[in-house]
Amino acid sequence: MVKKSDKAIKSIRQSRNNKDEKKADVKPISTDLQVNLENIKEVFTNCSDIVFREFIIGYQAPVKAALIYVDGLTDKASIHDYILKSLTIEARASKPNIELNLDDTYKWIEESTISVAEKKRVENLDDVMSGFLSGDTALLMDGWNKALLIGTKGWASRGISEPDSEVVIRGPREGFTETVRINTSMVRRRLHSNKLKMEGRKIGTYTQTDVVVLYMDGIVNPKIVKEVHKRLDGINEVDSILETGCIEQYIEDHPYSPFPQIQYTERPDKVVAYLLEGRVIIMVDGSPDCLIVPTVFVQFLQSPEDYYSRILMSTVLRWVRFIGIFTAVTLPALYIAVTTFHQEMIPTNLALSISGAREGVPFPALIEALTMEISLELLREASVRLPGAIGSTLGIVGALIVGQAAVEAKLVAPQMVIIVALTAIGSFTVPSFAASIPLRLIRFPLMILGAIFGLYGVMLGWIGILVHMISLKSFGYPYLAPLAPLRVSELKDVLIRAPRWQMMTAPQFRKPTEKPPKSFLRKPYVKNSKGAVKND
Amino acid sequence: MIKRGTISPRQVFFILIMLLTGIYILILPRHMVTMVGTDGWLVLLVGGLVSSLMLFFINRISRKFPGKTVVEFAPVVMGPFLGKILGGILVVYYTFLAAVSLRIFAEMLKSVLLSDTPRWVVVLALVALITWIVQNGLEDIARFTELLAPIILLLLIAALLGDLRYMEAIRLRPMFQTEPFSLLEGFISSLSYFGIIIVLLMLYPYVNAPKKLTITSLLALAFAVIITMGFFMGTVATFGIYETGRMAWPVIELVKMVRVGEFLERVESLFLSVWLSIAFINVSVLAFCSVSGWTQLINAENYRKLTYPIMPLPLILKSLAQRFIGCLRLIQVEFYLWFRYYANNTAFHICS
Structure with missing residues (x-):
């Protein structure tokens, strides 16, 4: 740990040093417009999307000026209407109420001719360049050692649409975009x-x-x-x-x-x-x-919809997800362990039907399960890569035809197909895609442990997973937080989804000094409704 | 060095319960029955009461030296030489306990579940996991305990309740018919059973609210006494004293009889998983105590480096006993050691 933090400090120091060096290297803006333009053009050789527009402001004592912007990153209409038009045509028409002092002219231009909301004065060429590269328009004037960055950002972006990976039935459909x-x-x-x-x-x-x-x-x-x-x-x-x-x-x-x-x-x-x-x-x-x-980990089991739909339903859904996770991780391992080591646990009739179905299957349960699970992963990966319409065809071909054929060809027992299908379905119940990936990975070592040690192995595997998860931290906060270390007051958003009016106590992430909002155990308007009864 | 003051009293509560109702409960009914017959519950109750006195002492003396484990404050009280020796005895005792717990569990696993798997493979896998969590620190052990202990306790109680239909109160009789000497023997044995609470001496400085610990630890002890008595009486009421005395693993036999509905029978494999977690928690707490005790004994800075040389110790110790009978002898040696320690400890209290 100490070494790591040392490294971090070193890297921060280095970056600071670099920043200082950069400041020393900064090129100032020259009073000669042509020098500035040449400097910038030299940096941006072979950049066809950078536009340099030179023009003249005023007619009595004309000032040479230049606009620089990136074509495509800027809103052309506002450059035309609010910068060029006002600097060339309208500036000529209005008579400045000042003496013709050059400094005042620049001030006047900056403050009263440009009719764009955002503008910023910068004092060196690097800022000018990073400014127009991010979509602003730079205005340079002859004889002035400063420059103006005028806010004209505007580019084509995707419209707001519903996020595909986090679909809800109830709740807003808006999703973030790329801007x-x-x-x-x-x-x-x-x-x-x-x-x-x-x-x-x-x-x-x-x-x-x-x-x-x-x-x-x-x-x-x-x-x-x-x-x-x-x-x-x-x-x-x-x-x-x-x-x-x-x-x-x-x-x-x-x-x-x-x-x-x-x-x-x-x-x-x-x-x-x-x-x-x-x-x-x-x-x-x-x-x-x-x-x-x-x-924290439990966050991956919470969907925004839980908080919008009704209390009982969302609590039940939480438990459905818990079962889903358990199924996705453990079911194949349990099946292998029970059929290989602990046949006495299976009810007699079921044991008979399992062994009947397994008759003729040449592989041990582990190989059978591994083959099926790997082909499931193949199917999943393939259907992600394929375009939507073909993806569903693949599902039908993979799941129905191959599964059916594998059973009929006596490559796998039908029970195994059920188990594998259930693991897949279980892993789909996790609302977050990122969290379902580790579940897919963990399944394989658990299956192997189950085949070696039986239930003992499965339990060993689970202990290993828990030991690992308990040791994890996210920005200093324990990853399994409300469960271990146990915070009973926060379990109301983990094991159940408590009514909203009971969830007002602060979670652990809040500032320690901050007093949590008042928690009331009753529905807030119950008191008022008594009054309403009286009125009746 | 792990930070002091990082685990909560609730976590200590669960750790103590897991230690007290832990692995030894598997053989406790037989042990008691052979010594005192049906009066085991009495012996357990008295043993628990006396242990609570000791718990009181432990709390008192640890509070006098805040932020110090027994290995660290013993030299202050008893002089450097005697103190080191007491610390040494304690640390050896923790190591020994860890070894015996591991041994009992492995023995049980071999005879009940994995009869063909070599014992060392089974134990090695477990010890690897334990080494991992001991490296991660006491905080992680405490969290793990806190996460699993409630589930384990629920399952244990469920197992007892599930067997209620086989129990008959008449098998608990005759009462109070044991000879005084056997009673004394049983009493010492039950004292040493609950004597595992001296682990608290090592955990004290890591607790963030030591003032609450007196009540918490007493509660844990009371809870553990109730569960232990429940299992003792449950086994005796189900099998009677003669059967119980002849069974290798009476508690496992008890659990075997649990049925869920009419279709799910022989769920003892599931309960073995429960005992696996208990064994894991027990051995990792004891191993932590042992490793950190060794570290403090030789004034080393970081206990993590010591884990690797010390973790094989329980492995070697536990293989000292070749057969099951040898394992039992180990336990007797341990009881004896404990008794010696107890005498020592009382002297220690009088000194301070």
């Missing part, structure tokens, strides 16, 4: 609070990807925010960030564990709920997923 600004706006729209903070930063030496860290000030534990920033600082020197997955791999605690320690989601309503629980959200430009930290 980080739209995503933050979707969160802000649901959370009109001045406590919602969004801290932006750029990561990736080449990609300069926008990364936004969202949290609720006053609810979040400041330590978590600090930790997130620390870990993000550590990856400043990375070449590229293309997706949230890249960041996830850099900042998660145990990258070699099969269990995901950071959850991702495409649903703004889920993000808002987690923000209010005191968690930190990381959004990355170019990815519709955003990361939720810290994450």
Whole structure:
């Protein structure tokens, strides 16, 4: 641990040093427009998408000026109407009420001619370049050693649509898109609070990807925010960030564990709920997923729909998912263990029918199960790669025809087909795709253990899994949190889904000083309804 | 070094219950029956009461030296030489207990479930897992216990209740017919059975709210006494004293009779999984105590490095006894050792 943190500190120091060096290297803006343009053009040789537009402002004492923008990243109409038009035509028409002092002219141009909402003054060429590369328009003027970045971002983006991987029956259908600004706006729209903070930063030496860290000030534990920033600082020197997955791999605690320690989601309503629980959200430009930290395992078993639908139903669904997970992980191993070692546990009639069906099957139960499970994985992978329409055909061919034929050819017993189908169905009940992957992986070692040691082996395997899961941490928080260490008050969102009015006590992620909101054990408006009865 | 003050009183509660109702319960009814017949429950009850006194002492003395384990504060009380010797005895005792627990479990597994699998394969797999969790630290052991203990306890109680229909109260008679000397013998044996609570001496500095521990540990002891008595009386009421005295694993036999509905019989394999988790918890707690005790004895910094040389110790110790009878002799040696320790401990309390 100590070594690791030393390394982290070193890398942070290095990155800081690099930043200082960069500052020393920064090119100032020259007062000569042509020099500036040549400098920029030299950097951007062979970049056909960068547009340089030179023009003249005013006619009495004309000022040479140039606009630089990236074609395709900018909103052309606003450049035409609100920058070029106002600087060329309208600036000539209006008479400045000042003396013709050059400095004042620039001030006048900056403050009263450009009719675009966003603008920023920058003082060196590097800022100019990174500005127009991210979609703004840079305005350089002759004789002025500063530049203006005018907000004209606008590019083609996908419309808001329903996230395919997190489908709900009840609840909003909106999902995030690939533009980080739209995503933050979707969160802000649901959370009109001045406590919602969004801290932006750029990561990736080449990609300069926008990364936004969202949290609720006053609810979040400041330590978590600090930790997130620390870990993000550590990856400043990375070449590229293309997706949230890249960041996830850099900042998660145990990258070699099969269990995901950071959850991702495409649903703004889920993000808002987690923000209010005191968690930190990381959004990355170019990815519709955003990361939720810290994450505990039970989170993967909760679907946003649980909180929208009625109490009893969502509690039952929770337990269906528990059973689903248990089935997906253990059922084939249990079947192997029981049929190979503990035949006495099977009721006599069932044992007879199993052995009858297995007659003629040449393989031991383990080989039979492994073959079926591997072919199931093959089917699954193949159907993900294929386009939708063909994918369903594959399902029919794979599941129905191959399964039927395998049974008839006496390659596998029909019971095994049932078991394998059940494991697949069980793993589909997990709401999060990321969490169903480790379940698929764990099944195989468990099956082998079951074949070697019987039930003892299966139990050993489970103990191993639990030992591993207990040792995991996500941003300092124990991964199996409300279960181990046990927090009885939080079990009401794990074993059951308690009524909303009982779920007002704060989860562990909140700031320690923050007083939890009042928890009331009765439905809040019950008192009023008594009054209503009187009126009747 | 693991951080002090990281486990909660509730976790200690579950650890103590798991230790007290742990592996020894498998052979306890036979052991008691051969010594005191049907009066085992009385002996257990008195043993529990006396142990609660000892628990009181343990709490008192540990609270006097906050943040220190017994191995660390014994030299302060008794002088460096005697203190080290007492610490040494204790640490050897923990190691020994771990070995015996492992041995009993392996023996049971071999005779009931995996008769053809070599014993060392079975134990090696378990010891590997235990080494892993001991490396991860006491915090993880405590969490693991907390996660599984409620389920285990529920299953144990369910097993007892499930066998109610076979029990007959008449088999518990005659009562109070045992000779005083055998009663004393049984009493010592039950004392040493509950004597495993001295593990608390090693866990004390790791608890984050030591003030609550007196009540918590007493509750755990009471709970354990009730469960132990339940199993003793359940076995005797089901099989009678003569049968019980002849059975190798009376509790397993009891569990074998559980039926779920009319179709699911012979669920003892499931209960063996329960005892596997109990064995896992017991041995890992004891191994942790032993390893951290050795570390503190030689004033080493990090106990993790010591785990690998020490973990094979229980393995070697447990293979000292070649056959089942040898295993029983080991337990007797252990009881004897414990008794010696107990005398020592009382002297220790008087000293302080």
